[in-house]
Amino acid sequence: MFVYGLTDSELIARACEGEERAFEVLFQRYHAAVYRLLLGITNNHDDAQELTQEVFLRAYQELPRLQNRENLGAWLRRTATNLAIDKLRRNKRVRFDSLDAPLTTETGEEVEWQIEDPAGDVLAAVQSSELSEAVQRALGQLSEIHRSVVVLHYMEGLPVEEVAQMLGIPVGTVKSRLARARLALRILLKDFVEVEGENE
């Protein structure tokens, strides 16, 4: 009856026997991370919610065939990433095979190579919000091609080689996108990057 203290593989075994509670505990363990990953890539709550459901639906069907049962988290993340990329491709909002465009935010603002202050309203918004909200806003300002590499590499911790493989682009392109995204995020998160004693 007590399922909270069980390991993933024990829970998977029980879920495979039809115990709904065991699957629910697995869901509780991982859904937030999966949702965050999907929201990060899609920047759309409805898409993230729908895809999270899809990930767990597939997980339930795949559980009996799962090779490495202690690595469920990694399997879920990989499935989520693939679904998100498929979704973006289907929406034709992103050309993953395109050459790198100069970094343009979704509001049409082009981020230059100089380090400069963001527009006043963005600055005010960032100042008035908590860091988490500021990050959310900043991610939303990135274009999808940049957001994908940021989420997969910085947030999910995937090596650049793996990100390149997943997105079907060269490693150099991943690195360039990361560099441009980092620069944009540094501007968008201006108030949080300051190191103590170095206020501008």
Place this chain on the structure above:
Amino acid sequence: MMAHGRWWLMAFWLSVGLWGCQPAPQQAGAPARSPQEQRWIQAILDDARRPCTMQILLSTGGDEMPKVIEYERPHPDFVRMTERSATGCMIGGKAFYPTTFLTPEKVIHWYPSQSRCRIVPRAPDKAGRERIAQLFAQQARLRVVGREQSQGQDWVIVEASVPGGFTTRRYWIRAQGEPQIGRIMVRDMWGRVMGDETRTQIQPVAPTAQPFALPEPPRDWQIERVVNAPLTKEDKARLKAFKPPQGYQLISATRRTCPCDSKQLSLVALYSNGMDEFSVFFAAPGCGLLPASGNSPIAGSDKRGVVVAARRADGWGIVIVGEVQPELAREAVSRWTGKP
């Protein structure tokens, strides 16, 4: 008439029993966490790492005067706590108060009026602390025990405990906006208050990379250092032979300065169930603090937890100290010494 009365009595006791076991369905692992519960769990976990400053009014029960503590966490891994209500001490024209500093590597206790500081390696490491948070998320049982209005805010009072654990913690969680903890009250298994901290002037701050510089102790200060050393093969075997009470897991283990004598190192391990933590010291035969091997184990408790100690025939001793039910600690000690 008499039989009728007995039925009423049985019904009464049954309802008392049912009322008394309100959290029982959760203990049996029945319901999953509601989204609300998850938010509370998250709020409690975030409370230990969100960068902020606040003032804490702390009472530890009994006749002691409450303390006023200035608490700063400029970074999830760094904390500075200054006891403002203590007697200050002037050093170089500046007032100093008893202060504890936490950095990723060290815990430093600063006792200016005694010209003394104590430096302890910070263990368990970040992974260990995360493991504790994970255990809390998995094992803690929550229930709402009340609502309150104070400091111009509405609070929901949530009680957390782990089955088979030692403490019960009540968290005052802000009902509106981002959940924030305004007060924490810790009671032991007998309901005695171990600590009650009320927070005011809570200010979230942006994390900084270099949170604060550690002050240099003046030259004439006495500096106590606790030393850590890696485990030996024998230590590992000793650790393996120790079985903690159910629900507790090994978080960290090291050899460090023995509490009896700074020259001897002893193996110490930290166990946690997510909420309660206890240490096990395996003291070498040279440790003079433990009972002689012929004596029965000794046990006691105070507001910091429970202590159970015993020595084996081969001279090795074991001490369990911290937040653990004494019976469970005694059983664990007996299992290790092989004596009932």
Place this chain on the structure above:
Amino acid sequence: MKHPCETIQKQLADYLEQNLEPTAAQAVEAHLEACEACRAECHRLARVPELLQHWAPPVPTEAIWQGVQVRLHQKRLFMPRKVYALIGSAAAVLALVAFWQWWSRPTPPPALTQMDMEPFYRAHLDWAPHTEAVNLHLSLSSGGEVNDGAR
């Protein structure tokens, strides 16, 4: 005319991603050693990935789980369970057990008289990782610093 700092700062993000040719990377490093302003800018850029870790969007747990459940049941993936009949009787037994436990709950053991275990308490609080003030304070005062200065 471009200031050297401007040229370097353009390259800093690529430098941090290890996306520069070795000679260009060396030039950046040499400049950083000499220039405090560019070093500070490099630190700011280096903090970006760490800041992203603070992103904690609210998660619509219930809505997602309901969707999963509905879709799993539509596909009839969950097996029927046969335990409901047991729940009623189990609850009654639990009630009695809980009452018995409450009734016969233990009382605290006495304070130690046989031996002074203070050093062990202190050593435990030295490293128990609670960050609540309660625990930190206990370790602070057990170290000897109490209001009256006595131990």
